[in-house]
Every structure is written in C-alpha cells, then in structure tokens.
Amino acid sequence: MRLAVIGDELAAGAGDPKGLGWVGRVAARTHAAPPATVLTLAVPGETSTALSARWDEETARRFSPDTDNRLVVALGRADLGAGLSLARSRLNLANILDVADSRNVRTFVVGPPPGHPEDYERLAELSGAFADVATRRRVPFVDTCTPLATHEQWLADLATGDGVLPGQAGYGMMAWLVLHTGWHAWLGLPDDVA
Template identity: 55%
Template sequence: MNGRYDVRVCLVGDEFVTGVGDPRALGWVGRVSARTPRDDRDITLFPLGVPGETTTDLNGRWREETSRRFVGGDEHRLVVGLGHADLDAGTTLARSRLNLANVLDECEARGLPTLVVGPTPVSDAERNERIGDLADAFADVCARRRIAYVDTFSPLAEHEDWYADLAASDGIHPGQAGYGLLAWLVLHSGWYDWLGVPQP
C-alpha cells in the first residue's frame, strides 16, 4: 500500500463490460480508465462481465462479486452496464425495470454511488425497436432515482461508423472504433463529475 486515497470501481454487466470483440482488448472500460485522472488518488476499475447476462442474473450476483473487490479501499463505486439479453430470456419490460430498480435501491441504502450505462443498438432494425424500449425504461428508472445514466442507444442508433463496425463483426459487438465511441459517450455523459475528478 502506498498510502494514497484508494478508489475502487466495480463494473457489472454483460460481455460489453469486458470488451468482447475489441482486437485491442481494451473495450470501453479500458479506454475510459486510460482517460481518468489519478493525480491525487488511486482509481482502479474492476470489469466483472458475464456473457449474455440478463438483469435477473445481474441482480442475483452483483453483491457477492463486488464485495470481494470492495474489501479495503477508501471509496467504493458501482457501474452497471446493461445489455439486451432480457429480450432473449423473455423477461417482461416491467421485470427488467424492477430488477434494475432493486439494484439501485439497495445501492442507495448502502451509500454506494452508482452509474448506469444503457444498452447499445445492433444491426437488426426490428430488434433495435425493442432495445430502444428497454433503454427508455432503464433511463426512466434512473431518472426517478436521480442516478447518472449514460444513454448509448440514442446517439448510436443512426451512427454510420457504429454500424460499419458492427458489420465487420457479428452485428452485435463492435470492434476498436465502436468501443471508442462508447468510451467517448461515457466520458462525456458525466463520468468525471460522478467520479469526483477534474476533466482533463
């Protein structure tokens, strides 16, 4: 231990949290971390992604996963990265909302600052309509609780570079350029204020 103020940020969610598809293996989390000032403190980001995770799965595991990383440290924070696996699991919109609300309410009760990153569009236009509904629901849950929410769906829904990157992959996961866009959205949607560090 070097005696510096120790900030630990756990990031739970699906495979986007771990940067699946990025040939540079950075994802948006690595890029955001690289652009986060650490002049007066240590800030460590712990990406804890599970491929295809639903909000139900996330709600069931985030406590145990984060508690191990939060042992020690001066400050703890949580980022919830939401995908669209709920659509495949048959989860109703009401249940998706409730699952997120349960996580956020528990975090508030524990005094754990939380930031939510919403789901991204895919190459399938029909699926995007449903993802858009999901993103709107997540945004509303956060707004009602005054929780910072990063909307990635709306800015990327008509973004040519995003879809070009998806086309070069599997239509769902971006590559280097797409993760760069995601990182930019997170950084410019309140990341520095939420973390309590100056914007470079």
C-alpha cells in the first residue's frame, strides 16, 4: 500500500520539535502487513488551487500499478489568506476527488485546523464546505477545526509557537482525530487505537 499525503506545511509537520507532525504519528499507529509506504508531498502556504494543479502529476510519479494506491488530502488554511471564494475552494477539492476516483485511487480528507482566533468563523465555514464536498462523494472527512477551536491544549500549543503552527501536543491531537475518524476502516485494517 502506498499512501500519498498532499498538503501544506501542516502535512509536513512544520513546527513539531519531534519532526513527526500528525502524519508521522498516524503512520506509526497504522499496522498494515506489509507496512504502508507513506509519502508526504507538502508545499508550504499552498492554496487548494495550487494543490489541485499539482497533485495528479506528483502522485502519478510515486504510485505504481502493482500497489494499492491511496491519497490523503490534507487541507490547510491558505485559501483564506489568498481570498479564494468558498465556491472556488469547493471546486478545487471536488476536482481532486473526482480525478482520483476516475483513477481508482481511494481518498481520505483531513480538514484545516484552527489558527488565529479572528479567522475562526471563516475557517469553520471553509472546513464545512470541504466536509460537504467530501461527504457528497462518500469520502471520509476529518473535521479538525471544530473540536480544536476551543481545546485548551491546542490553544496553549499555538500560543507557545508562532500562533499558527502547532507543536508536539497539537500534532498529537490532530493525529488522534484522524485515527478516531475512520482511518483504519478506510484502510481496511482492524481499529487498534485506544
């Protein structure tokens, strides 16, 4: 099994002193036999428009016709700063999911986590739009925005850094949400997380 994780600096674990991010923590708790190959393809500050333009070519070079190829779409917050409309953001994700489906690549979507408190309402709306696109296509979606927006540990973790990137604890919380929102079922593995 090959898992390509496409996204921004949050997918790469930027700011995590352990260098694992949520992807590394999830990979460590994914017990497939043989082990899955996890490939993180991250571009810092990337919008869903840029992600939509690059993902197919980049994953095609890493996928193989001899493997079970899977795609994890790790969405960030850059659409807000770039001023993309909700309609454009929705369309970008829809295009990714539709092309992946046409290539028989199963997908899993992780929504953007909260950052600056003043952006929360817009980010919650964006996350909801992404969730709707994924749900309409029967693709698993992990909402990281809603459960973390008021979580004391998440807020403390952001406050100790640059206010945007989580640290070790924050990435651990994101990993927990992924692992407990259908990850193992999506992979066809027994749910062995506690």
